[in-house]
Amino acid sequence: MRASGGWGAHSQGKTAQSKWLSWEHHHINWLELRSTWDFYSNIWPEDFLCRDDFAGTDEDTDSAVLFGTLRGNVVGLRYYAGVVNNNEMVALQRQPNNPYDKNAVQVNNVNGDQVGHIKKELAAALAYIMDNKLAVVEGVVPYGANNAFTMPVQMSFWGKEENKRAVLDRLNMHGFKLAPPTKSNWFSGKAGPSYSAPVHAAVQMTTEQLKSEFDKLFEDLKEDDKTREMEATKAVGTSLLPHQKQALAWMVSRENNKDLPPFWEERENLFYNTITNFAVKKRPENVLGGILADDMGLGKTLTTIAVILTNFYDGKPFPFEKKTSSCDVEPSTSKKEAEITLLVVTLLFFSGSTSIQTTKKEDSDKARPRATLIICPLSVLSNWIDQLEQHISPDVHLNSYVYYGPERSKDPVVLSKQDIVLTTYNILASDYGSRGDSPLHKVTWLRVVLDEGHTIRNPNAQQTKAALYLKAQRRWILTGTPIQNSLKDLWSLLSFLKLKPFTDREWWHRTIQRPVTMGDPGGLRRLQSLIKNITLRRTKTSKIKGKPVLELPERKVFIQHITLTEEETRIYQTVKHESRAAISRYFNDGTVLAHYADILGLLLRLRQLCCHPHLCTNISSSASPEGDGTPDELREKLINKMKLVLSSGSDEECAICLDSLTLPVITHCAHVFCKPCICEVIQSEKPDAKCPLCRNELQVENLVEYPLDKLDSTAGKKADQEWISSSKVNALMHALIDLRKQNPTIKSLIVSQFTVFLSLIETPLRESGFVFTRLDGSMTQKKRVEAIQSFQNGQLDSPTIMLLSLKAGGVGLNLTAASRVFLMDPAWNPAAEDQCFDRCHRLGQKQDVVITKFIVKNSVEENMLAIQNKKRELAAGAFGAKKQTTSEMKQTKINEIKTLIDL
DNA sequence: ACCGCCGGGTGCC
DNA sequence: ACCGCCGGGTGCC
Known part of the structure; x- marks a missing residue:
């Protein structure tokens, strides 16, 4: 019909x-x-x-x-x-x-x-x-x-x-x-006559009730398909932990499932969507994938590798017989070639190893997609390469290709002949942007895996759209943070998974998001069954048969208060009074939020002074009024502001793509975005595009790019300046030397948001004879890999210290060789700190992890801690609570500024 | 008849 | 549409 x-x-x-x-x-x-x-x-x-x-x-x-x-x-x-x-x-x-x-x-x-x-x-x-x-x-x-x-x-x-x-x-x-x-039509979340409970009961649901409802989403791990374990094929060289075997079983069953997608029923040769009452004759496609939302450190990468090899095709594992010399197997010429050095240098790995034991089926299988595409942030690319190297049995020869760098092959045929193709979100997005020239989008993939998949939570970001249009039936999202801010974020993920009818935002809104946010129990039920169906999530504290999934050593955080010297205090107080005067002016003029970037800059100077007096010399004196001066002067000013924002550690993300800034540009209203992101905003909102942050007028011509030469000089050393110490540096060195006396093999991370500070710390480290390495955002991929490997390896001459910039590396970074962390300066976002700590407090860590946070007494740093704590509490208790209105939010911000500067 | 009434043609926006 | 609406044909009973 x-x-x-x-x-x-x-x-x-x-x-x-x-x-x-x-x-x-x-x-x-x-x-x-x-x-x-x-x-x-x-x-x-x-x-x-x-x-x-x-x-x-x-x-x-x-x-x-x-x-x-x-x-x-x-x-x-x-x-x-x-x-x-x-x-x-x-x-x-x-x-x-x-x-x-x-x-x-x-x-x-x-x-x-x-x-x-x-x-x-x-x-x-x-x-x-x-x-x-x-x-x-x-x-x-x-x-x-x-x-x-x-x-x-x-x-x-x-x-x-x-x-x-x-x-x-x-x-x-x-x-x-x-x-x-009327009561009954409030919840139109479900079409049809069976409407849900009356509105009042729902709205009055307490925070606790909502919270416990929500907690149930992931509690239900007792279902068969999520607790069943599966052994990985022998081609996986590493043995899996029990929870990884569970994940493998679940993922393989998801990929091979013949079930109808969630909320679909078959009735009299028709397929009904039970939430919208839509029906089709044609069977809706299965969703052959889902979200693996395990906490960081539970081995999502290894599990995924196991899935690739174990569910290689037709539900069968990679055809691997150890040391069998069948005619299909090419002589093992590629052992030598399978060395990482090759990967690093040419970004091609296992190059030349073409053998795969499916040759005889080649003809009949021509149409069968073969390649798995893995997309990850650049920062974890090397981790993937390492882990593939580490976990795939050396007797297995997979065709693999790292689609990265200017030399990458634009030939879709090359890609489609691989078994694994690795690339980054930025490559994906920029290839997609250059219309019609994206080999990634020409290939029909066997499987697409988005690592750190929450990076596609913004539906308007280029990378999200680019990911959406990849061709593959099996679609996976790996993420440690399934829902970053709200339900809204989930939608992008569902839409990537092609979960009908939620690919269209309206249906998501009407059937789930609104009912849930309004407290409709039916909506919550739907969300719950949806999530249960397509996601697997375990936290570090999840248990299997009564035992924790992961037994990690303890993690202790200490705050070490620092008292500045008289001289340092004098400088700090001078700048503080200056800043306070400026901010007071903004308060009096009622322009606090308009001068947001300037205030950040003022606060930045204070934070830098807490670390070291030389840190803030590169900052031009307090913000000057806009609107006057020659275009060149304005441009210079904007560039300085951008430098300030980029180095303040507060806004390394682009507010549009929510990812780290690529090709940063600053608007005339002094807000910084990725160039491609903001250009797209201007394009789609023209003719009168407004700044996403402050709603000021925007024009492409008025965007100021960050000059590349300046970018380098930001990290430049102050060679001409005579090196002096600071209270914080002294405290750090004292702790390090002490530690070395106790146990010279213990490795430490020294973390700061200011790379210049890290450079300053290099001097006393050298003087005291420490062997150290360094990892920061300015380093090339190759250098990073080298730094990580030298730090992680257990050789005698291996460095015991790594200087680490707070946000370098991203989530996948594994620095378990370290068991001490010195956090030199507090971050705005406590989550960023935790993430950083987790780089060594993760699977593979054998020792207790001791974290020391240096906080200067009576300074902006203490105030930052106070606000961090307040926000933690607030956020923890705010579940289901009403969101602040815009004006309330502004008031909060204003109060926070006051707290920070002791106004 | 500058009407009423009849019955055929016709049909979203 | 087993409607409404349109416009041509038609014209007492």
Whole structure:
């Protein structure tokens, strides 16, 4: 009966762009729901930076209320192929370019196929409301789905309270009157007659209730498919831990599953989506993948390698027989070639080893995708190479290719012949950006794995879109932080997994996000079953048969207070008073938030002074007013500001892609973004694009790029300056020498956000005869690998100290050789500190880890600690609580500035 | 008849 | 659409 086809064509046919834009026009505020398992993310400095303001997209969607409902008609059914069932949800979409009526509103089914139009009289009223984003209009066809010409549609109007009047008036003008919201239609999350519990019960759900509901999402590990263990094929050279065998079993069963995706049922030869009541004849494609959301350090990489080899094809393992000389096996010429040196130098590994024992099947298997594509942040690329090297049995010859660097092959055939292709998000995104020239997007992959998959949480980021359009049936996301900030983040992941119908944001919103944030138990249930279905998550404290998944040595954090010398105190106080005066001025003028970058800069100077007096000499004197001076002077000023922001350790992320800055540019309003990111914003919002952070006017011509030569000089040494020590350096050296006396083999990480500080520390280290190495963001991939390897290896001459810049390396970095961490300066975001500690406190660590945080007494650093703690508590208890309004947020920020500078 | 009424043609926006 | 609407044909009972 139902004529509509499958899903495939739709999701790509409708351009993602227009879909997203249409969402951005909706102005509804969703209560933010913070997850408990990542309880203090999204604090500094993103919060500070009004991150939510820029998003614009759903920031406003957080306080939506139901204005009321209205019965209308869908007409023109016979002209369109889209069909619906009774009680099926439909989407209403403006069609301003309709040649017959500029007010046209089309009606689409869940699949995105057009069903008809809203009758023109009603459309005339809706057009104004929709175009001015006064309300979001959602529809359900209550009955009459089989009508030939028209059918009824029950519409719900959702919007901000302050727009309610305007919506009612506008409808009234056209002779329509909303039926007031009733208890039962609040939760339109589920179409159909069985509505959920009344609104009041739900809204009154306590924080604790919500929290415990949410905690249950991952508690249920007792299901068979998640506790069953599976041995990896012999081709995996390392034996798996029990929880890794569980993950392997689960992932393999996900990849080979023949089940319907979540929320689908088969009824009388039709396939029904039970949440939207949509039905298709064609069986919806299985989701052959999911989210492996284990905590960092539980071995996601190894598990993934095991999956690749164990579920090599057709549900069978890699055809591996040790030392068998069958005619298929090429002579083992490649042992020598399989050395890492080759990887590092040429970024090709196992180069030349073409043998794979499937040659005889080659012809019949021609169409079978063969290659697994692994995408990871640059910082963990070398980790993948290491782990592949380490865990794949040396007798196994896989074709592998690191798709990275200017020499990378642009030939999709080369890629498709590999077994494993490794690349980075940045390569993925930039290849995708250069239209039509992305071999990654030409290959049909056997499997795509996104490592640190939360990097695609921003749906507008280039890398997210690029990942979405990769061709592969098996799609995996590896992440230690499944939901960073809120439910919103989950959507990008689901959309990558091609989980229908959630690939379309509207259905995600209507069926899960809104019901859950409004406290609808049904919504929570749906979310719960969804997550249970597609994710596996274990934390470091999860247990298998009563024993912890991972038995890690203890981790102790000590705070060592530092008292500055008289001279240091004098300098500090001078600068503090200067800064306080400047900030007071901003307070008096009411321009605190407008001078955000300047204030950050002032605070930065103080933080640097806590470390070492030489640190802040490169900062130009206090911020000067904008708007005057020659263009060159302005440019110079902006470049200085950018330098300041880049080195302040507070904003190394681009607020658009939420990733580290690539090709940083600064706007005239002094906000720093990746060039590609901000250019895209300008492109999509033109002609009047606004700064995502402050809503000031933006123009491409006015972006100032960071000159490359300056970038180098930032890290440059102050060779001409005579070296002096500081209180903090003294304390550090004292501790290091002490430690060496106790046990000269103990290795330490010295962590700072200021690479210049790390350079300063090099001098006394050398003087005291320490052997050290260094890892920071400015180093090439090759240098990093060298530094990590020399530090991690157990040889006698191996360095005992690594100077580490706080954010260098990212999550995958493994520095378990160290068991001491000296954190020289506190970070804005406590999560960044924890992440850093986890680089040595992870699988493979044999000793207790002792962390020392140096904090200068009576300084901005102490105030930072106070705010960190406050935020930790707040975030931990804030689950399900109402999100701050924009003005509350601003007030918080202002208070924080006051706290920081003792105002 | 500048009407009513009849019945055929027709049909989203 | 077993409707409404349009516009041509038609014209007492």
